[in-house]
Every structure is written in C-alpha cells, then in structure tokens.
Amino acid sequence: MAIREELRSGCFWRGVLAEAAATLIFVGVVLGASAAPGPLAPALARGLAAGALACSLGAPQANPALTLALLCTRKLGALRGAAGLLAQCAGALLAAAAARLALPDDAGLVTRVSAAGTAGQALGWEIFATFQLALAAFAAADWPAPQGGLALGSAVAAGALAAGPFSGGSMNPARSLGPAVVTGIWDDHWVYWLGPVLGAVLAGLCHELLFAAGASRERLGA
Amino acid sequence: MAIREELRSGCFWRGVLAEAAATLIFVGVVLGASAAPGPLAPALARGLAAGALACSLGAPQANPALTLALLCTRKLGALRGAAGLLAQCAGALLAAAAARLALPDDAGLVTRVSAAGTAGQALGWEIFATFQLALAAFAAADWPAPQGGLALGSAVAAGALAAGPFSGGSMNPARSLGPAVVTGIWDDHWVYWLGPVLGAVLAGLCHELLFAAGASRERLGA
Amino acid sequence: MAIREELRSGCFWRGVLAEAAATLIFVGVVLGASAAPGPLAPALARGLAAGALACSLGAPQANPALTLALLCTRKLGALRGAAGLLAQCAGALLAAAAARLALPDDAGLVTRVSAAGTAGQALGWEIFATFQLALAAFAAADWPAPQGGLALGSAVAAGALAAGPFSGGSMNPARSLGPAVVTGIWDDHWVYWLGPVLGAVLAGLCHELLFAAGASRERLGA
Amino acid sequence: MAIREELRSGCFWRGVLAEAAATLIFVGVVLGASAAPGPLAPALARGLAAGALACSLGAPQANPALTLALLCTRKLGALRGAAGLLAQCAGALLAAAAARLALPDDAGLVTRVSAAGTAGQALGWEIFATFQLALAAFAAADWPAPQGGLALGSAVAAGALAAGPFSGGSMNPARSLGPAVVTGIWDDHWVYWLGPVLGAVLAGLCHELLFAAGASRERLGA
Numbered sequence: 074m075a076i077r078e079e080l081r082s083g084c085f086w087r088g089v090l091a092e093a094a095a096t097l098i099f100v101g102v103v104l105g106a107s108a109a110p111g112p113l114a115p116a117l118a119r120g121l122a123a124g125a126l127a128c129s130l131g132a133p134q135a136n137p138a139l140t141l142a143l144l145c146t147r148k149l150g151a152l153r154g155a156a157g158l159l160a161q162c163a164g165a166l167l168a169a170a171a172a173r174l175a176l177p178d179d180a181g182l183v184t185r186v187s188a189a190g191t192a193g194q195a196l197g198w199e200i201f202a203t204f205q206l207a208l209a210a211f212a213a214a215d216w217p218a219p220q221g222g223l224a225l226g227s228a229v230a231a232g233a234l235a236a237g238p239f240s241g242g243s244m245n246p247a248r249s250l251g252p253a254v255v256t257g258i259w260d261d262h263w264v265y266w267l268g269p270v271l272g273a274v275l276a277g278l279c280h281e282l283l284f285a286a287g288a289s290r291e292r293l294g295a
Numbered sequence: 296m297a298i299r300e301e302l303r304s305g306c307f308w309r310g311v312l313a314e315a316a317a318t319l320i321f322v323g324v325v326l327g328a329s330a331a332p333g334p335l336a337p338a339l340a341r342g343l344a345a346g347a348l349a350c351s352l353g354a355p356q357a358n359p360a361l362t363l364a365l366l367c368t369r370k371l372g373a374l375r376g377a378a379g380l381l382a383q384c385a386g387a388l389l390a391a392a393a394a395r396l397a398l399p400d401d402a403g404l405v406t407r408v409s410a411a412g413t414a415g416q417a418l419g420w421e422i423f424a425t426f427q428l429a430l431a432a433f434a435a436a437d438w439p440a441p442q443g444g445l446a447l448g449s450a451v452a453a454g455a456l457a458a459g460p461f462s463g464g465s466m467n468p469a470r471s472l473g474p475a476v477v478t479g480i481w482d483d484h485w486v487y488w489l490g491p492v493l494g495a496v497l498a499g500l501c502h503e504l505l506f507a508a509g510a511s512r513e514r515l516g517a
Numbered sequence: 518m519a520i521r522e523e524l525r526s527g528c529f530w531r532g533v534l535a536e537a538a539a540t541l542i543f544v545g546v547v548l549g550a551s552a553a554p555g556p557l558a559p560a561l562a563r564g565l566a567a568g569a570l571a572c573s574l575g576a577p578q579a580n581p582a583l584t585l586a587l588l589c590t591r592k593l594g595a596l597r598g599a600a601g602l603l604a605q606c607a608g609a610l611l612a613a614a615a616a617r618l619a620l621p622d623d624a625g626l627v628t629r630v631s632a633a634g635t636a637g638q639a640l641g642w643e644i645f646a647t648f649q650l651a652l653a654a655f656a657a658a659d660w661p662a663p664q665g666g667l668a669l670g671s672a673v674a675a676g677a678l679a680a681g682p683f684s685g686g687s688m689n690p691a692r693s694l695g696p697a698v699v700t701g702i703w704d705d706h707w708v709y710w711l712g713p714v715l716g717a718v719l720a721g722l723c724h725e726l727l728f729a730a731g732a733s734r735e736r737l738g739a
Numbered sequence: 740m741a742i743r744e745e746l747r748s749g750c751f752w753r754g755v756l757a758e759a760a761a762t763l764i765f766v767g768v769v770l771g772a773s774a775a776p777g778p779l780a781p782a783l784a785r786g787l788a789a790g791a792l793a794c795s796l797g798a799p800q801a802n803p804a805l806t807l808a809l810l811c812t813r814k815l816g817a818l819r820g821a822a823g824l825l826a827q828c829a830g831a832l833l834a835a836a837a838a839r840l841a842l843p844d845d846a847g848l849v850t851r852v853s854a855a856g857t858a859g860q861a862l863g864w865e866i867f868a869t870f871q872l873a874l875a876a877f878a879a880a881d882w883p884a885p886q887g888g889l890a891l892g893s894a895v896a897a898g899a900l901a902a903g904p905f906s907g908g909s910m911n912p913a914r915s916l917g918p919a920v921v922t923g924i925w926d927d928h929w930v931y932w933l934g935p936v937l938g939a940v941l942a943g944l945c946h947e948l949l950f951a952a953g954a955s956r957e958r959l960g961a
Binding site: 087090091094098101102103104105106108109110111113114115117118121122124125126128129130131171174175176219220222223226 | 555649656
C-alpha cells in the first residue's frame with residue numbers, strides 16, 4: 074500500500090525532520106531577536122533566517138500556512154502535509170519552551186494585536202503580508218536553492234516590516250502557537266491562524282490560476 | 296487587427312493583472328512600514344518588496360515612471376503601456392484605501408517635501424533617485440529573475456535611503472497618488488510625477504544610447 | 518612522507534594564510550562595528566563581512582568552531598585543521614591588538630554574558646546560534662562562492678541578531694579569544710569555546726547523517 | 740599609434756563616462772543618506788548603491804583607490820586609468836556641488852576624523868576597511884555582474900559599518916574630495932587619500948601574489 078511504503082521511506086522522515094528542525098530554528102531566531110528594541114531587528118532576523126534555512130535544509134516550508142497552501146494546490150500529498158504540520162508545531166513548541174528558559178522575561182514572545190488597532194485590522198495585515206510572502210514562496214519553488222532563498226527571505230522581511238507595527242508580523246501560525254502554549258496567553262490567537270492561512274491559500278490559487286508560467290484552471294483540476 | 300488580437304490574449308491581461316497586484320503589494324508594504332520610526336525601516340521594506348516582487352510576479356514594473364521610460368525607449372507597446380499605467384494606479388488606490396482602514400492614523404501615508412527644504416530640492420532628489428533606480432531596472436531586464444531582482448531591490452533601497460529625508464523617497468508616482476487621493480492631501484503632488492518620470496526617462500535614454508551592451512543611436516531609431 | 522609533502526606545498530600555506538587573513542578581517546570588522554549603539558550594526562556587519570570573505574578569500578572558515586566540525590566529519594585533514602586553528606587564533610589576536618590601539622575605549626570589545634541572564638542561558642544561545650550557522654556553512658560548501666557566501670552571511674547575521682542580547686552572539690571562539698587576551702577580561706570565557714564548538718559539531722553530524730543529499734551513517738564511517 | 744586609436748574608440752569613452760556617472764551616483768547616494776541619524780543608514784546605502792552600480796553600469800570602479808590598485812597590478816592601461824581617475828573626481832565634484840544645493844545644511848557632507856580618536860587611528864581604519872573592500876573587488880572581477888556586485892556591496896557596507904565611527908568610513912578618495920572642495924573643509928584630508936590607496940594597493944598585491952587562483956609572482960612581472 075502506498076501509505077505504508079511512504080511511512081517506511083527514509084526520504085519521507087528526513088523531510089518531516091527537516092520541517093521540525095527548520096521551524097525550531099526559525100522560531101528560535103525570531104524569539105531571540107524580538108528582545109531587541111525597535112521593529113527592524115526582528116524583521117531582518119526573520120528574513121535572514123528564512124533565507125538561510127531555504128538554503129541549508131533543502132527548502133522546508135517551516136510554516137503551517139505555506140504547507141496548507143501547498144496541500145490546497147495539490148503540490149503536496151495529504152500524509153506528508155499532515156506530518157509536516159505536526160512537525161512544525163512540535164518544533165515551534167520546543168523552540169518556545171527553550172526560549173522561555175533562556176530569556177529573562179517572556180512578555181515579548183507572544184505576537185499581539187497592536188493596542189492602537191483592532192483584531193480586524195491585524196487580521197487584514199496578516200492576510201496581506203502572508204499573501205505576498207506565499208506568492209514569493211510559490212515562485213521561488215522553481216529556482217535552485219540559494220536564489221529562491223533570497224526571494225523568500227526578502228518577502229519574509231518585507232512582510233514583517235509592513236505588518237510588524239499592527240499585528241507583530243507573524244505570517245506563521247507555528248511561530249504564534251509556540252509562545253501561546255508556553256505562556257498561556259491566547260488573546261486574539263485566532264488572528265494568527267486565520268490570517269496567514271487565508272493569505273497563503275489565496276496566493277497559492279492566484280499563482281496557479283494566474284501568475285505561474287503556464288497557469289491555467291487545469292493545474293488545479295482533478 | 297493587432298489591437299483586437301492583443302486584447303483577446305490571456306498573456307496581455309495576465310501582465311496587466313500582475314502590474315495591478317504588484318503595485319498593490321508594493322504600496323501596501325511601503326505604507327505599512329512607514330508607520331515605524333526612523334528612515335531605515337521604510338527604505339529597506341521598499342527594496343525588499345521590490346526585489347521579492349521582481350521574482351514572484353514575472354518582473355512587473357509596478358511603477359508608472361518605469362513604464363513611461365519603457366514606452367519612450369520603445370520597449371513596450373502603447374496599448375500594453377497604457378493598460379499597465381491604469382492597472383498600477385488602480386492597485387495603488389486600492390492599497391491606499393485599505394491602508395487607511397487598517398491604520399490608526401493616516402498622516403504618515405503621504406509623501407511630503409521636507410519642512411527644511413524646498414519643492415525644487417525635493418524634485419532634484421526624486422529625479423536623482425529614480426535615475427539610478429531606472430538605470431538598474433534597465434540593466435536588470437537582461438538577467439534572469441532572482442539576480443535582476445537583487446540589483447533592482449538594492450537600487451530601490453539605496454534611492455529611498457538617499458532621498459528619504461528630503462522628499463520621502465517616493466521614486467514612484469503611483470505610490471504618491473494612492474495616499475493623495477485617499478487623504479485629499481495634494482501638497483506638492485506634481486513633484487512626485489515630474490521627478491520620477493524625468494529621472495526614469497533620462498535613465499532609459501542613457502542606457503540605450505550609452506551604457507547598454509551594443510548601445511547606439513539606432514536602438515532608439517524609427 | 519605525506520605530511521612533509523603537504524608542508525612543502527604552496528596550496529597548504531596559501532590556505533592557512535587565507536584563514537589568518539580572513540579571521541583578522543572578520544574580527545576587525547566586528548570589533549569596529551561594536552562601537553555603534555544598538556544590536557543591529559554589529560550583527561549586520563558580521564553577516565556582511567562573512568558573506569564578502571566567503572567570496573574574496575576562497576571560502577575560508579575563519580572560525581575555530583567550523584574548523585573543528587569539519588575535522589569531526591572528516592572533511593579536513595588533521596594537519597591542515599590544526600594549522601588553520603592556529604592561524605585563526607593568530608589573526609584574531611592581531612586584529613584585537615590593532616583594534617585596542619585604534620579604539621578610544623576597549624570595554625566594548627569583549628563578548629560578555631548579559632547581566633540579566635546566566636552563563637548557562639548564554640551557553641544555550643551560543644549553541645543554538647552556531648548550530649544554525651554551521652548547518653548553513655555545511656550546505657553552502659556545495660555551491661559556488663557568491664551564492665554560498667549569501668547563505669552563510671544570512672545565517673551569521675540571523676544568529677547574531679538572535680543571540681546578541683544574551684551572549685553577544687559570538688558564534689566564533691577566535692572572535693572571543695582575541696579581545697580576552699588583549700584586555701585580560703576572561704569572565705565566562707569558556708562559554709564562547711564550549712557553545713560554538715558544541716553547536717558546530719552537532720550541526721556537522723546532523724548534516725552528514727540526516728540532511729545532506731545522500732546523507733548516511735557511512736559518510737562518517739572509517 | 741595605440742594611444743590615438745584608444746582615444747578614438749567609443750568603448751574607451753563609454754567606460755570613462757560610466758566611471759563619472761557611477762561616482763556621481765555613488766557619492767550622491769552617500770551624501771543624501773548621511774543626513775539620517777545613526778551609522779546604519781549611510782553604511783547600508785553605500786553598500787546597496789555599490790552593489791546596484793556594479794550591476795547597472797558594467798562594473799565601474801567608481802573609486803580612485805581601486806583604479807590605482809588596478810593600475811599597480813597592471814590590470815588597467817595607464818591612459819584608461821588616468822582618464823578614469825579624472826572622471827571619478829569630476830563625478831564626485833558634481834555630486835557634492837548638487838548635494839550642497841539640495842541639502843539644508845552642509846556640515847554632514849565631509850568625512851571627518853572622530854573627535855575621540857586621532858588622525859593616525861582614522862588612517863588605520865581606512866587602510867583596513869579599504870583592504871577588505873579591495874580584496875572583494877579583485878575577487879568579484881572574476882564573476883558575472885549580479886553576483887560580483889553582491890560580494891562588492893557586502894564588503895562596502897561591512898567596511899563602512901566598521902570604520903564609520905572612527906573615520907566616517909570613506910574608503911573612497913573621490914567621496915571625500917568632492918565635499919572638501921565644495922565646503923572648503925580640508926581637515927585631515929590626506930587621511931582619505933593615503934588610507935584607501937594604501938589599503939587597495941596592498942589588497943591588489945596580496946590578491947595577485949597569494950590569494951587568486953593561480954597566483955604567483957609572475958602575474959606582476961614585467
């Protein structure tokens with residue numbers, strides 16, 4: 074049976090492990106850099122880490138929103154996608170637990186809606202930032218690693234700079250889930266799942282239907 | 296007839312749509328990042344977004360000044376150029392309208408002439424910054440996407456860092472038009488059309504006549 | 518005899534000299550940039566210098582932790598590795614001595630554990646930051662210089678942004694050794710040897726056993 | 740006669756014009772970005788502009804120190820080198836004169852020795868920063884434009900971040916000459932010629948004799 078075979082293949086488990094390791098590294102870098110004052114250091118750290126990971130770990134998604142978008146556009150099998158999602162959440166939890174031990178103060182870990190704005194505005198920014206990030210991720214999938222990583226890292230940093238003041242610029246449900254579990258602060262947590270997933274799925278559909286070379290309705294067809 | 300055929304082709308409308316989407320994303324990122332204090336975050340966000348878009352959307356111009364420069368150097372047909380211009384303005388308007396809803400305060404959206412300087416000085420900086428940006432854009436057109444996007448993004452960020460304190464470093468009439476329409480603030484708006492268009496057209500002519508490999512007067516000839 | 522031959526080859530000494538020169542330049546840039554306020558300038562300078570050196574000096578490690586990881590994974594001969602380690606320490610000492618003469622105040626040279634944290638927390642951050650850096654360095658070894666340098670520089674800057682507030686983000690024992698010798702401040706110096714070396718060796722093993730294309734236990738076998 | 744022929748060739752004059760245009764753009768971007776507070780904006784603007792220019796204008800040096808180093812290593816003819824130097828100085832003067840008109844206050848234009856240090860210390864930093872920049876420039880000459888520009892831009896930004904607090908991080912005599920002529924402030928101006936030229940020539944010799952693929956004493960021989 075296909076599923077049993079897939080579960081026995083080294084390649085499958087290696088990819089799942091890479092997802093866990095990449096999300097652990099990504100979330101660890103973001104949480105460490107969030108201790109710096111100002112919006113620039115966390116945004117750049119996020120982009121640089123995403124770019125480097127795309128090169129060093131064989132282009133993992135490290136982001137549940139991207140994985141769901143790949144599932145929706147039928148670029149990833151259901152089993153591999155589900156295992157990847159679990160691995161990402163486990164990696165993010167581990168990173169958040171470690172960061173809580175390693176940080177003097179855990180208030181800055183959680184992504185929050187800006188006090189000057191509403192949850193709806195933060196949702197809008199998360200959708201927008203993840204939309205442009207996922208467009209770059211879908212396009213980057215066609216290039217060899219270091220160049221695709223460059224485009225991806227740029228989009229991650231640009232989105233974090235744009236959405237940062239309003240929603241924390243998460244663009245990644247795993248990055249928001251880890252700290253929420255560890256600190257028990259779940260305020261507006263739905264924003265960080267709904268926004269990125271909507272944005273990424275929308276971008277995946279736009280890429281397949283409109284922007285990809287050879288885009289057409291058939292690419293999504295049964 | 297050629298025009299009717301062009302209007303029926305999917306490629307034509309896909310390109311126009313990419314222009315609208317790219318300008319929407321670019322202006323959205325710039326307006327979001329402008330909420331951060333200091334000149335660094337908006338300038339870097341601009342460059343990173345431009346670099347990522349050059350990779351993810353098939354190298355759109357996302358900038359009326361660049362589109363006009365391509366028209367002047369006969370690298371773009373009149374119909375495609377006009378449709379692109381309209382799409383860019385529509386994308387920028389949409390982004391500005393959305394940003395106004397999503398931002399607690401809309402005073403920072405508009406590009407303004409620095410209080411310490413004159414409109415003439417701002418005009419000079421816009422011409423200069425767009426000149427070097429358009430030189431890079433013309434040269435980047437000869438490379439595959441991720442590498443051309445790197446050069447373009449660098450030039451956008453460098454120009455924004457240089458001109459930022461004096462004119463806001465717009466280098467893009469659409470980026471200035473959107474917020475002006477939405478907020479109704481039209482002070483010195485002509486600077487942000489005249490400067491970028493002059494700079495980009497000048498750069499296009501310089502590139503074709505002087506700096507391109509095989510540059511000559513014939514390249515512009517009838 | 519193989520050792521005598523190696524010691525006579527120009528290529529051997531050229532590589533050792535490149536290690537010394539690269540470490541001298543890297544440590545000099547880091548120490549100079551550390552005089553700026555805020556965490557961003559030193560972190561970016563570190564990444565940019567590492568990226569540029571990877572391009573200009575034929576991909577030296579410039580980092581004792583990376584050299585030890587290459588020795589552990591049998592990618593470097595024992596003689597070449599030992600000579601490289603000595604050259605790196607000599608380059609870092611020279612850079613620190615020169616920086617002490619050139620700087621008005623030498624308090625900022627030494628990497629220190631943050632006052633708000635413990636040595637154990639700093640050790641954890643050094644292990645983590647060097648782990649992700651070394652993963653990128655091992656992967657980058659498979660690409661031509663400018664693209665590998667990009668991935669390496671991104672990882673160096675990301676790690677420095679993440680670990681900077683807690684341990685100074687050294688990730689490089691030579692960078693910490695030079696200023697310690699020159700200023701005589703040896704507080705918690707062991708953190709900056711144990712952390713990076715553990716992180717880099719762990720990353721080397723993970724890369725060879727798990728993440729490399731064709732990874733397997735045989736790659737490390739006798 | 741060879742000289743007369745060279746003076747008649749379009750390629751010669753095109754190269755000289757590219758030097759003037761590139762230095763004008765580089766110095767203009769640096770002077771504009773110097774108006775921002777903090778050391779980060781000017782340093783990044785410098786690196787981004789250098790990277791973009793390496794791509795858009797056919798890899799000009801835009802730096803008298805680099806041109807002199809190329810002359811010393813016999814990679815550039817005497818006539819072409821001398822014309823390039825004059826063009827660079829003319830471009831820098833033009834940029835400085837324009838910047839003086841466009842800036843409300845011209846005190847920030849000039850590169851100065853830090854008040855906390857001596858001219859000797861500034862000289863040391865200029866030699867060091869230009870040494871590593873020129874090493875990258877010599878290595879980058881072997882790659883196609885966008886990738887070489889990346890290495891060059893990284894080295895320029897790294898050097899400016901390192902030397903910035905002590906000497907202004909000029910690394911370019913033309914960048915220092917223009918503002919000195921325009922404002923009449925010549926304090927310690929010799930530092931900005933001696934330092935970069937020494938550093939660049941030293942780097943050129945090191946590259947040819949030691950670090951280049953196939954380096955040997957013969958490469959410099961008559």
